[in-house]
Every structure is written in structure tokens, then in C-alpha cells.
Amino acid sequence: MRLTNLLPMLLLTGCGDIEKLLSLRDAFDAYTNPTVASVSILGVAPAADHRVDMALGLTDLEGGATASAWLVQAERAGGLDGDGLGGQSVRLVVDGQGVGMEEAIPGEYTATGDMGLAYYPLTEARLEIDTAEGLKGLSVGLPDAPAFDLPADHRAKVPLGLDLGGQDYDAAIVMVIDVLTGVVTHEQTPEGAVELYDFARGDDGIARVDIPAEAFPDESVYAVGIAGTWNADAETFDGLNVALTTGFAARFRFATTCTFVEPAMCDAEPDLSSWDE
Numbered sequence: 001m002r003l004t005n006l007l008p009m010l011l012l013t014g015c016g017d018i019e020k021l022l023s024l025r026d027a028f029d030a031y032t033n034p035t036v037a038s039v040s041i042l043g044v045a046p047a048a049d050h051r052v053d054m055a056l057g058l059t060d061l062e063g064g065a066t067a068s069a070w071l072v073q074a075e076r077a078g079g080l081d082g083d084g085l086g087g088q089s090v091r092l093v094v095d096g097q098g099v100g101m102e103e104a105i106p107g108e109y110t111a112t113g114d115m116g117l118a119y120y121p122l123t124e125a126r127l128e129i130d131t132a133e134g135l136k137g138l139s140v141g142l143p144d145a146p147a148f149d150l151p152a153d154h155r156a157k158v159p160l161g162l163d164l165g166g167q168d169y170d171a172a173i174v175m176v177i178d179v180l181t182g183v184v185t186h187e188q189t190p191e192g193a194v195e196l197y198d199f200a201r202g203d204d205g206i207a208r209v210d211i212p213a214e215a216f217p218d219e220s221v222y223a224v225g226i227a228g229t230w231n232a233d234a235e236t237f238d239g240l241n242v243a244l245t246t247g248f249a250a251r252f253r254f255a256t257t258c259t260f261v262e263p264a265m266c267d268a269e270p271d272l273s274s275w276d277e
Helices: 003-010 015-032 050-056 192-200 263-267
Strands: 035-044 065-074 082-084 089-094 097-100 102-105 108-112 124-131 134-141 160-163 171-178 183-188 208-211 221-231 246-258
Touching (some): 035 089, 035 124, 035 134, 050 221, 050 246, 065 124, 134 221, 134 246, 160 221, 171 208, 171 246, 192 221, 192 246, 246 263
Parallel strands (some): 035 246
Antiparallel strands (some): 035 065, 065 082, 065 108, 089 097, 102 108, 124 134, 171 183, 171 221
16 A cells, blocks of 8 residues: 555545554654664573673673674665664663664674663563654563583584573573683674574474584583573564564573593693783
């Protein structure tokens, strides 16, 4: 329906039809709104192995939480082409506590635990964008970290499968870190607005995570982190393109597995001096 034809049709309809037409117009506006937002919020649960915290100190999860938001002015409905929407006042409100997000590049905004961002499981986070057109935003629930049984011992260069069945998640993301070198050997997370869109639109659930052999390249101690995701509900989108806007949140749980043939090596401490090189 062309919106220019809406007024003449209103003159020919009753009150009930008018309400339906107005509802249709609102839906049309929501799908053609040029402002597109994508947000990801990640947290991390405390780990039993202190070496995990040391290794996470080299990642974006150092402060216990990190978030990224992408704002785009779409050039046309149905596409993510367009310019990054820079210069906006953007913040995350988590369980009633607001944290301003910094603009890394035009249209990309970030917040970390060092900036005051905290991840409170089973609460809600709201992305708020203060634009010239008014306040826009979306909400996403913050799930807790998943439960999984990681074997204490594993073999190098061998894949690993973990069961996540029976847990209410839309999808899962994975990170594997060599805690003796601080190197991330495997990371399965969406990057950028397009990858985030494809990832956060899935709702098939997740029953199993398969980690490739390349994640365990040598004899060492590896921190395996898994986070189950919840996607943002389109009903929470305000002033944003409903068709293209996405978001998700997830909290990692890390546990360690040892691939050393000699069991005594599993208690080795990292050589922190080599991490500075």
C-alpha cells in the first residue's frame, strides 16, 4: 500500500477500519525506518582456575563484561548498505544502571567493564540512542552462563564435543585460550553488523557445541569458554528498523582442560614475561 493513498481511504472507512489502517501504517514505518541498530553484550562468570582470569586479561573480557553496538543509516529497505551513524549519544542501561558507550569508529560504539559496564544475569539491558529524531532503542535479556562437563584431560590436535542439551538458548559462542601463553586459539563469535544480523536472527536453539582440533594445537592447558545466547525481541525495538535491527546477549563460562602427556605439567603456571613480547 502506498502511504500517499492512506488519507483518501480513511475518508471512506469506519472507525474499526481506521484503527486497522493506522496499525498497518505503523508497521510499514517500522520496516522502512532507515535507522538500523545491532548490539552484542557479553559477560563472563567467575572461573575456578585462576589462570583463566590471567588469560582473559588479554581479551576484551578483562573487566568481566563488554558490549558493542553498530548504528547504520540504511540506504534502502531490506539492505544493510549505508553509512555508519556516528556522533550519537549512546548508552547501555543494565538493571537500571546506565553506562555511556564510546565511539570507536563512525557508527560503532563500545563499552567495557573498565568503563563501569556490569553483566547481571537474568536481568535486562536496554540500548538507548539519543538522536535528533528522539530517543531510540532496544532491549535484550541477559542469560546466565551455561552448564557443561569439560573433561579435565584432552589430547592435542583432537576435536572436542560438548553437550548443551536442555538449556534455553538461541545459539552459542565459543572461545578457547591457551592459558600458559595467553593466545586465543579458537573464537566463534559474530563480527560486524552483517554477521551479527545473521547470527542473532536464528532461533533453532543449541544442543551441542563442536570445537575443532585446531583449537588444541599443542600440549598445554586450555580454557574452554562457552556462552549461550538470548536474542533481542523485536517487540522491544523503538524507532528502529524492525526487519534489520538485531541484538543478543550471552555470558561465558570457562573451564580448563589439559593436553599434556605428563600429568604434572597440568599445574604449570604461565610465564607472564613472554606475554609482554
